[in-house]
Amino acid sequence: MRLYTLIVLLCASTSIFSQKCNYKLQGTVIDIHDNTLLADALLTINNFESSFKSDSKGNYIITNLCKGNYNLQVSHPSCDLKSMTIKIDGNTKKNIKLEHHLEELNQIRISAKAYSSKNSTSKNLTLNSSLLEDNSSKSLGDILNTLSGVSSLNTGNTIVKPIINGLHSSRITIINDGVRLQDQEWGAEHAPNIDVNTIGNITVIKGASALQYSGDAIGGVIINETQKTPVKDTIYGKTNITAATNGRGGTLNSQLTKTYKTGWYTTLQASLKRYGDYETPKYVLSNTGLSSQNGSLKLGYNNYNYGFEAFYSYFKNEIGILNASHLGGAEDQIRALASDSPLIINDFTYTINAPKQKVTHQVARLKLYKNFNGFGKLSLQYDYQNNNRLEFDNRRGIDDDQAALDLDLKTHALQLNLKSKLSTGTNLKAGIITSIQDNFSNPNTGIKRLIPDYDLQKIGGYIIIDHTINDNLLLEAGTRIDYTKMDVYKFYRTSFWESRNYDTIFPELVIETYPTQILTNPKLDYTNISATLGARYNITKNLKLYVNYALASRPPNVSELFSEGLHQSASRIELGDLQFNSEISQKLSLTIDGDYDNFSFSVQPFSNTITDFIVIEPTGVQQTIRGNFQVWEYRQTNARLLGVDVDTNFKITDNFNFINQLSVVKGYDNTLKTALINFPPVNTTNQIVYQNQKLNNLSLGLTSEYHFKQNEYPNTNFEIFNPITQSNQLIDISTPPNAYHLLHFNSKIDFDVFKHSKLSLGLTVQNILNTNYRNYLNRFRFYADDLGRSIQLNINLNY
């Protein structure tokens, strides 16, 4: 018995009987990855009944400790539990690093946290995964044009290109999961080759301020990121099914992720999309169906110190082009424009005939990262993209299955990025990006190459520093240099070569001469410098100001340089210019952000001055054996873009929100003193949303979309002589269509099903009133109305 008492006493001695017990243990709880201070971390210590919490700055303090060893357990809502032994031998300071697993563990991109700002001194717009899930059947362009300041350039309703503050195509950089998309983006009817179902989050930066991605994004940058994976043993996934009345089709998407506590993870995703001919309120849009198959596989390992990820994706899209939009020359245009409805209307079908596009895009990517203590995070990425674009036309004497355009674009890119903390409050991002690209135009088409064969090499480097002066002021500055070299083999028509005087300016470029054509070998190079300077200032607790200046410079693209001949889908002759230099943009943007209890707003005015802006505009009419064609020539001018985007949100009651968006952009050609062509008209969206979390997260929304008539446009009309009527006939291709108003409804409700699964059901109605309208920025507006009503059902299951 005595022995037993002794043992008990001895065992307990450390805490009960030993010396003084007034020691303190204190420190901060921080995220191991980016040193974020973690608030509300829970700390429990043996022999203490109560637990302790870290404050908003991550600080914790535990008092009344005695000398000895303690077992400390620390947990945080989004981290794994961490336990450790602490030796107390006086007042002790201990900083605790937690593995914050929902954060960007597998991210090696230069940008800091998963869904945080990509550029600190300009306003970033983001679309989250739940919104993307609700729109899994849409194209990237259609999802983005719901944002203020973002509109779209459409070729029908399946080819949708985003326009940011009035600019599109080569002036927008799309970063898809760290890879800069290279998919013949110069073409106005080439939509981004991206399946939105592979995306977890989209960020839009209006302007070129995010220099880590590109220096030539005069319009802006669209950054798509994938969902992050936690470091624990789990398996989860989701399945989305949509069905829509218009086009009588739908989407099926499924995704499964398996993660391990050891840091390994893998994700498999696949989606299918199939639509038949779409319909306007009055008629079928013949040959506008769509068939798409996509899949992706990801495998990675992450440990907070280092990690890697391998990724492969396959994207295949077959898109029908409205039959009635396929024309010969101006004589055919007269007929098409004179008719209220398309000249070809057939019964609904799922069959996709020529004219059509068939695009396959494959991406393979490997990335590695390592954290160096006190130095920063270094990441290395290699990616390969293969883009094959086939375009089919109705052909004579040749099977329609022989493509009329067959382009194969291969891009290898390698980038090394560094993110480092220089001192408290000062961060550095720097990197080197290099790529080579090879474009091959298959001669089997039997049609003169639209885009020549070329090799392109690029190397660029950037450095960005941000510095926090105090809690209210952050400054950011960056610069980037890019060098581009092109080696081109181009066949010119001898008659064009001579009409441009190239035979006297560039006689040395000719390497072979044929009866009516010559083969030339232009070698071009461009050096482009870009820079950004910005500040973010918290005026009050609720009011923020962003100011950003961005200098960007873009080399001319292959289409602007080498176009020379008929662009069938636009039924016009397009001529480029070998002598173009880079266009240089200076954009000043300002954002005032207010966030109050029942009201929030964001006002974003901007001015973008572009020297040597490359525009294409009509210069005359060319007579050919196929009739008259309007000639559009690329030209460099000085342009000025002014605009403002306004977002407001009123909280009417706890459940009701009223949201308004207004976008205004004006583009002027300062040389010709006219408006620039194809600028989005003023548009405003009003939305009333009811949301009740207690009622299964029910949400109901009614959206009104008003697009004004574009009143500022250059006159590009032309006249041709009609030999039948013996008179000149005006072809009006510039007058924009009238203003229109659309009403949409959306609803969604969530249910908990099985054990850990959530089922969301959504019903949306687009164009409730079945309004007839034509959109100025839809290239088919000359031939057909836009889409009529569509009722769509969405089923999302997250498990």
Next chain:
Amino acid sequence: MKTLKIKSFAIAALVVLASCNNDDDNTPELINEEEVITTMTVTLTSTGNNDVITLKTQDLDGDGPNEPVVSVSSNLVAGTIYNGSITVENETVSPAEDITEEVIEEAEEHQFFYTPDANLDITTAYTSLDSNGDNLGTTFTLTANQASTGNLTITLRHLPTKPNTGIDDAGGETDITASFNIEIQ
């Protein structure tokens, strides 16, 4: 140390990329466009004295800057019926390719239209049909009525609506069109 690391990475990067560059020295091959039509020749043979009148349009650089060259060999004689036949060719290849055969092979997808302006007093009639009995028009008859002057426009449409009542409701895509200035004496 830091810069050294970055430099060595950069060099490694360049080496890897350079090695990926497949130096294809072979220059691209010339594409001979098979579907191009450069030339249309309309032969009008008088049913009376077998005199031949040729209407021709030729555009050797396709949609290049040079305009087509249009010619009419002689005037028509009032009150004469002519047998017309049309050939279309691709003269960018040597020897020139006769496209008329392809048009006849795909007769259901093609049709020629003969459109005189209001001043020109001629009438035309199809003499060649496709397998459905619809007009094709590689051959036709042309009657020169009263003395007059004006344009005769001849158009080949690809994928027109068939049958049709004339060029106005035919639709399709224009493959060739040319206006010949005709004088009937």
